[in-house]
Amino acid sequence: MNDGTRINNDLRTRRESALAPSYQLFYDDPVHLVCGEDVWxxxxxxxxLLDCYNNVPSVGHAHPRVVAALAGQAAQLNTHTRYLHEEVVRLAERLGSMLPDGLQTCFFVCTGTEANDLAVEIARTxxxxxxxVVSEHSYHGNSSLVSLLSTDSYPAALRPDWLGVIDAPNDYRGRFRADDPDLNGPDLADPDGGDLGERYADLVTIELDALNERGHRPAAWLVDPSWDSNGVLVAPDGYVEQCAQLVRAAGGLVIADEVQSGYxxxxxxxxxxxxxGLVPDIVTIGKPMGAGHPVAAVVTTPEIAAAFAERRSYFNTFGGNPVSAAVANSVLxxxxxxxxxxxxSAMGIRLxxxxxxxxxxxxxxxxxQGGGLFWGLDLVAxxxxxxxxxxxxxxRLATELRHDGILIGLTGPHTNVLKIRPPLTFSSEHVDRLVEVLDVRLAKFELRGGSERRQPSAES
Ligand SMILES: Cc1ncc(COP(=O)(O)O)c(C=O)c1O
Incomplete structure (x- = not known):
């Protein structure tokens, strides 16, 4: 047994007795990382290992400017939002200036979950x-409110009656498909039919009616514009605009969960x-914002923020502390x-x-499916x-790729979509390396006929 294996075994045993069993590890033989630099x-x-999976170290692992910003501010002062601080105000101003007109008022929190929790509370208030309204197989976080909005995390039978769930707009695997000239059967809401975007958006009408029958009107539509947990999707033309219009017409707000798709x-x-072309009412930001440091935000309009403040106060001890703000500014x-x-954009074209x-x-x-530095390969038998x-x-494929020197993940309702989501510094050389390794590994996978051994199951 080499030193690494012994250290791993010991650490794993200690981990199992010290950490809650809820925590899962990637890979049966877990990876024990000790340092990182850029995409390695x-x-x-x-x-x-070439990191093709982690978006949290958005500007690369251990970026020297981010490390310096963190260390510098930590060595000077760390407090909270109840004192004036230049870094905190500057961060709020910068985020506001980068969002569409009107979205300029910030709340700072520590995680994507907290951001979505607060955003939904604001919308309800x-x-x-x-x-x-959320998508099937969505993931938005894990608080008691937000876990109910994460439809991939619990059985459909336990959904609360105030939750409206619509299909994700998957034009390859969903109920309406890009290559189907008849768009796969009658359009339930509109017998005259419509294009793909319209068909999927019509499901919002059906769900809003169902909500209404259960005595609820929508406070919000919460949408991840990358549909990460659905396998990384690009919505058909018109879909997002139409959904937003329908929810707004019923008095609800649109919350764009940019935890995955932002930055x-x-x-x-x-x-x-x-x-x-969507201008949301509220935007939530998380993961990439601190390149590994826990900092997250909710940005909305001054009017919505004022209406919320009239009814509710809000304070978050660590949200918006000067160290986190300095880190987030350095990431920008x-x-x-x-x-x-x-x-x-360039690596997206190359990929x-x-x-x-x-x-x-x-x-x-x-x-x-996907775009930029976020792609899904839907793998089929x-x-x-x-x-x-x-x-x-x-x-097994993900494990083999790990032994080929590639960190990659799987996502989607069937856990069959290979997810490529590296740091934003991923270069042409890294794209070429990834594709070269995939080429060899997928050939071996096909030769082995791995997928022939699967149990037949219904497709969604
Ligand atoms: C789209 C989306 N929203 C929210 C979250 C929750 O973020 P956090 O884990 O920081 O609470 C996640 C986490 O994976 C996510 O993918």
Whole structure:
């Protein structure tokens, strides 16, 4: 047994007795990382792995400017939002200036969950309505309120009556599909039909009616513009605008959960929602904002913030502390100075081309979906039926890729979508390396016929 294996075994045993069993580890033989630099991480045995999975270290692992901002402010002062502080105000002003007109008033919190929890509380308080509309198989966080909005996390039978759940707009695997000339059956809400975006948006009308019958009107539609937990989706034209219009007509607000899609991730713009021409009422921000440091935010209009403040006070001990604000400001500085939006856009084009070519060589890739530096490869046992590969096959593939030096993940309702979501500093060289490794590994996977061993199951 080498030193690394012994250290890992010991640490794992201690972890199992000291940490709650709720915590899961990636991989059966867990990765024990000891340091990181840019898009590379190093494990306890000294193996270097290309990080194709982690968006939290948005500007790369251990970025020297972020480390310096954190250390500098920590060495000077750390308090909270009840004292004046330049870094905190500057961060709020910067976020406001980067969002569409009107979205300029900030609340600071520590996690994406807290941001969504507060956003929904604001929407309920301001509208006087209680319902919330989310997607099937959504994930928005884990507080007692937000876990109910995370439909991937608990059985449908336990959904509260104020929750409206709509299909995610998956044009490859969903009930309406891009390649279906009849768009897959009658449009329930509109017998005259409509395009793909309209078909999916019509499901909002149906769900709002159902909510109404249960005695609720919507306070908000909470949407992740990358549909990460659905396998990383791009919504059909018109979908987002129509959903927003329907919810607003029923008196609700639109909350864009930018925890995944924000900070240049989708390559078109700094925010995910702008790709859809949407101006939300509330935006929530988390993960990439502190490049690994826990800082998150809710941004809304002065009017909504004022209406909330009339009825509720809000304070968060750690939310908006000067160290977190200094870190978040340094992340924005790096994004600007290293032109990481431009990089996400260029690497998105490179990935799009290379992943499409990869799909032409490997039948196991049923669909390539996403944009910028956020992609999903929907892996199938059979392209004709779109049957997802088996869960165990997906896990084995991710493990093999880890041994090939690639950190990658799986997502989607069937856990069959290979998720590519690296730090924003991912370069051409890294794209080429990833695709080269995938090419070899997928060929071996197909040769082995891994997916033939799966149990047949119904497709969604
Ligand atoms: C879209 C989305 N929203 C919110 C959250 C919750 O963020 P946190 O884990 O920081 O509470 C997540 C976490 O994965 C997420 O993916």
């Amino acid at each position: 991480v190093t494990d306890v045995d000294g193996n270097q 301001v509208t006087g309505q209680h319902g919330v 240049c991730r989708l390559g078109n713009d700094f925010w995910g929602h702008t790709s859809y 500085d790096v994004i600007e100075d290293q032109q990481l939006l431009r990089n996400a 799009s081309t290379q992943l499409t070519e990869l799909a032409a060589r490997h039948n196991v890739i049923g669909n390539v 059979d392209r004709g039926t779109r049957t997802p590969i088996a869960y165990d096959d997906g896990r």
